[in-house]
Amino acid sequence: xxxxxxxxxxxxxxxxxxxxxxxxxxxxxxxxxxxxxxxxxxxxxxxxxxxxxxxxxxxxxxxxxxxxxxxxxxxxxxxxxxxxxxxxxxxxxxxxxxxxxxxxxxxxxxxxxxxxxxxxxxxxxxxxxxxxxxxxxxxxxxxxxxxxxxxxxxxxxxxxxxxxxxxxxxxxxxxxxxxxxxxx
Amino acid sequence: xxxxxxxxxxxxxxxxxxxxxxxxxxxxxxxxxxxxxxxxxxxxxxxxxxxxxxxxxxxxxxxxxxxxxxxxxxxxxxxxxxxxxxxxxxxxxxxxxxxxxxxxxxxxxxxxxxxxxxxxxxxxxxxxxxxxxxxxxxxxxxxxxxxxxxxxxxxxxxxxxxxxxxxxxxxxxxxxxxxxxxxxxxxxxxxxxxxxxxxxxxxxxxxxxxxxxxxxxxxxxxxxxxxxxxxxxxxxxxxxxxxxxxxxxxxxxxxxxxxxxxxxxxxxxxxxxxxxxxxx
Numbered sequence: 001x002x003x004x005x006x007x008x009x010x011x012x013x014x015x016x017x018x019x020x021x022x023x024x025x026x027x028x029x030x031x032x033x034x035x036x037x038x039x040x041x042x043x044x045x046x047x048x049x050x051x052x053x054x055x056x057x058x059x060x061x062x063x064x065x066x067x068x069x070x071x072x073x074x075x076x077x078x079x080x081x082x083x084x085x086x087x088x089x090x091x092x093x094x095x096x097x098x099x100x101x102x103x104x105x106x107x108x109x110x111x112x113x114x115x116x117x118x119x120x121x122x123x124x125x126x127x128x129x130x131x132x133x134x135x136x137x138x139x140x141x142x143x144x145x146x147x148x149x150x151x152x153x154x155x156x157x158x159x160x161x162x163x164x165x166x167x168x169x170x171x172x173x174x175x176x177x178x179x180x181x182x183x184x
Numbered sequence: 185x186x187x188x189x190x191x192x193x194x195x196x197x198x199x200x201x202x203x204x205x206x207x208x209x210x211x212x213x214x215x216x217x218x219x220x221x222x223x224x225x226x227x228x229x230x231x232x233x234x235x236x237x238x239x240x241x242x243x244x245x246x247x248x249x250x251x252x253x254x255x256x257x258x259x260x261x262x263x264x265x266x267x268x269x270x271x272x273x274x275x276x277x278x279x280x281x282x283x284x285x286x287x288x289x290x291x292x293x294x295x296x297x298x299x300x301x302x303x304x305x306x307x308x309x310x311x312x313x314x315x316x317x318x319x320x321x322x323x324x325x326x327x328x329x330x331x332x333x334x335x336x337x338x339x340x341x342x343x344x345x346x347x348x349x350x351x352x353x354x355x356x357x358x359x360x361x362x363x364x365x366x367x368x369x370x371x372x373x374x375x376x377x378x379x380x381x382x383x384x385x386x387x388x389x390x391x392x393x394x395x396x397x398x399x400x401x402x403x404x405x406x407x408x409x410x411x412x413x414x415x416x417x418x419x420x421x422x423x424x425x426x427x428x429x430x431x432x433x434x435x436x437x438x439x440x441x442x443x444x445x446x447x448x449x450x451x452x453x454x455x456x457x458x459x460x461x462x463x464x
Contacts, residue, residue, distance in 0.1 A: 020227060020425070065248050065291040074289055075248040080332055080365055102423070103332075103365035124423055125332065125367035126456045127234045128251045129242035147303070148251075148291060160234070162227065162425065172227075173364055176426020180225060181419030 008056025009097040014119050017163045019170035023121065025159040029058040029100070030141065033079060035149040037087035039142075044090060051142035051151065055095035058121075061102075063148040064132075073138045073154070077128030078102040081120070085109050092116040100161055104173060113165050120165035122172075134159040185267045186320040188464060190276035193268075193324070196462050197280025200326045201256060202288035204458040205248045208239045211395040212371075212432070212457050219369055219422070219429040228427030232369070235422075235455060250456045253290035254328035256281045256310040259392065263319035274312055282306035293331065313385065322464040327392050333370060333452035336362035339384055342446040351376055351448050352411060358450040359415050359431070364424020367454035369432045371395065372415065375449040378439035387451035390435035392459040399436055408434045
């Protein structure tokens, strides 16, 4: 069964998700990669105001290709999440309820996801042209100087993701591998 | 002597950069579709279906297949009867890369200094491997290599006594550690023998061979088959969600080695394996 999510997310939205679920997201999500995360954390450390309200929001780890004229965005698939590991727990504590990327997360992030009732979603790495089609608008929010790494507000429609880590501590990467592993 | 203006090389390179990023090779597409026939995991099948659809959308909308449009890696074979005119060949290649990545709306992913990390803005410099060969032709092979798979690659200097078993163990260990990170289904390039730098080169070169073509050396073809089966028994599956298809293919290349050494290198490519060849 495919579930749907419309941010901002509440407790019941994330509690309802299980590792391995297919999910379609519609609404507003925010982009950020390593460089933008670093800047947000620096602001938080100095106690300054952030350029966006993180409460209940979804962050998408993506650095798109340049948009052609007349297009909303270029190819926009997920990037490797582990590069964001050290920045993720403080953002979850600040109210982020879901992040979208691809690949393994650290133990710290998995614990923080559980503690903060947040989920780790993954989009298909390398399906960037298909994912681009699900993005209906894109607006610069902060850090234009970072180019593809700037923070953007994306409006998405039926954006397809899978639940990798749910709030109950399940991990699709562990469950899936265990199920299909053959003895060596 | 055959004269070739370097401008011609720039034009060829420009087109190769754009085409390789928008049109997935038929060999790779065929392997993904074959994976779809064999995959048992429902999530794994979902992933492979998305990948097939993605290549169609990329082709029809002239959108890059993946937002990581790669480092431009060139294997250049220059016939020794060739005389390049009008400039320096490496500058001409970089000119073609810069134009291709700009005109093709491809992402510029190269930083000039690995520690200071300032983007060069045009995806240059390319990585260029040049070999002089007999004849009067120039063979240009481009691999637009993504960062995800590259980051999960590894090299080890084994002991000769470790033998084939040691090589297999190291390949499996590397693929297992990589897990979902290099965007499986992956293609695994393995270099065996040579020395420290040559073995890494062999592993990269193994990746540009067309999928579905085993090594003509019977021993290596058998090793490729064993490795593919063992890798797919790891259960990692498409995107790491669990499943049968972790790798689409394994390619092994070898070279003579020192009596004290058995180097092995594993270079991982994601399913967006972009490699194109042009002969001038």
